[in-house]
Amino acid sequence: MLPPLKPISIKDRLSIVFVEKGEIDVIDGAFVVVDRDGQRSRPVLTHIPVGGVACILLEPGTRLSHRAAALAARVGTLLVWVGEAGVRLYSSGQPGGARSDRLLYQARLALDEGLRLKVVRKMYALRFGEEPPARRSIEQLRGIEGARVRRTYQIMAERFGIRWKGRDYSPDNWDVSDLPNRCLSSATAALYGVTEAAVLAAGYAPAVGFIHTGKALSFVYDIADIYKFETVVPVAFKVAAAGPVNAERAVRVACRDIFRQTKLLDRIIPEIEGILAAGEVPRPDPPEDAIMPAYPDPTALGDVGHRR
Numbered sequence: 001m002l003p004p005l006k007p008i009s010i011k012d013r014l015s016i017v018f019v020e021k022g023e024i025d026v027i028d029g030a031f032v033v034v035d036r037d038g039q040r041s042r043p044v045l046t047h048i049p050v051g052g053v054a055c056i057l058l059e060p061g062t063r064l065s066h067r068a069a070a071l072a073a074r075v076g077t078l079l080v081w082v083g084e085a086g087v088r089l090y091s092s093g094q095p096g097g098a099r100s101d102r103l104l105y106q107a108r109l110a111l112d113e114g115l116r117l118k119v120v121r122k123m124y125a126l127r128f129g130e131e132p133p134a135r136r137s138i139e140q141l142r143g144i145e146g147a148r149v150r151r152t153y154q155i156m157a158e159r160f161g162i163r164w165k166g167r168d169y170s171p172d173n174w175d176v177s178d179l180p181n182r183c184l185s186s187a188t189a190a191l192y193g194v195t196e197a198a199v200l201a202a203g204y205a206p207a208v209g210f211i212h213t214g215k216a217l218s219f220v221y222d223i224a225d226i227y228k229f230e231t232v233v234p235v236a237f238k239v240a241a242a243g244p245v246n247a248e249r250a251v252r253v254a255c256r257d258i259f260r261q262t263k264l265l266d267r268i269i270p271e272i273e274g275i276l277a278a279g280e281v282p283r284p285d286p287p288e289d290a291i292m293p294a295y296p297d298p299t300a301l302g303d304v305g306h307r308r
Contacts, residue, residue, distance in 0.1 A: 007076045010201045011266040013054045015194050015259035018252050021061035022046070024068045031071055051075035054265060055193040057082050078197040082189055101286040102203035106219075106276065110208050113138075115279040119210045122278035126271065127226045142211060152229055160241040179247060180240040186248045187232035188224070190255040192217065195224040198268040223272060231258045 022033040031050035036043045048056070050071060055078045058064065064079070072079050109115045117138055124132040124141055128148065132141055150166070157164030162180050169177040169185055177185070199206050199220055209218025211225070235254040244250045259265065276283075 016055050016190050018057050020059035023063045025065040026067040050077050054197040080193045101284045105283045106208050109279040118278050122275050156237045160237040183236035183240045183251050186251040187236040191224045191232045196220045202269045
């Protein structure tokens with residue numbers, strides 16, 4: 001009998017892997033992408049260390065077997081179907097998401113306007129490195145944030161020598177957008193995928209947001225925006241300035257590298273806890289029979305000095 005799976009923690013994983021034009025399956029216990037090019041005598045298998053990846057983004061042209069989806073769920077890897085413009089089409093659930101005590105805590109903070117404002121102010125401080133103006137409502141802070149974001153885009157564009165017309169893209173028509181906007185869309189899709197994987201692993205609900213509301217990934221957008229201008233926005237503008245033949249692929253590779261350099265996966269979950277703690281209400285203790293947000297650590301056969 002094989003020992004039970006013990007998934008790798010989010011902070012120790014690779015951030016993202018993009019897959020396109022292939023069949024994803026489990027062969028001999030391995031998570032593989034099968035390329036069945038008719039010009040080859042036999043299909044080419046590309047192995048993916050699924051248990052060591054936080055998020056796998058599936059592009060048009062991919063097909064996923066039931067066994068592959070089941071294995072990804074068992075090891076806690078988020079699968080996200082994305083369109084050509086990086087638009088999220090569908091994502092599978094991940095074990096451990098929205099645990100009842102965490103969900104009730106998150107919902108309490110979001111439903112009380114006073115507590116919600118404290119959380120939003122903490123997000124603002126983390127994003128811009130300074131305390132927000134006093135005596136401002138959430139709507140006012142959202143307006144201030146929007147103005148600063150637009151100005152930051154302009155500054156970034158000038159820094160990399162790019163003619164910037166503003167953030168403008170069409171999810172339904174990828175080719176209508178200019179190169180900088182296409183690079184930004186690809187970069188933010190990667191950031192959102194990693195952030196959603198971390199939110200789910202921590203046991204919270206992606207839809208219960210504080211600044212963003214009314215969307216399936218509102219909380220994901222809230223958290224991802226804290227890191228956006230530190231990580232993926234400079235990467236997107238840098239790639240756009242270079243003008244490579246395959247800009248979208250160049251953006252993905254650069255995002256993967258910047259996620260590693262900034263230790264993003266180490267930071268997201270602790271900072272989520274710190275952000276919610278700004279509400280200054282205690283988090284409820286989980287019920288005795290609660291399912292933990294990650295995976296149970298089975299009792300070992302020996303003491304702590306034994307290898308498992």
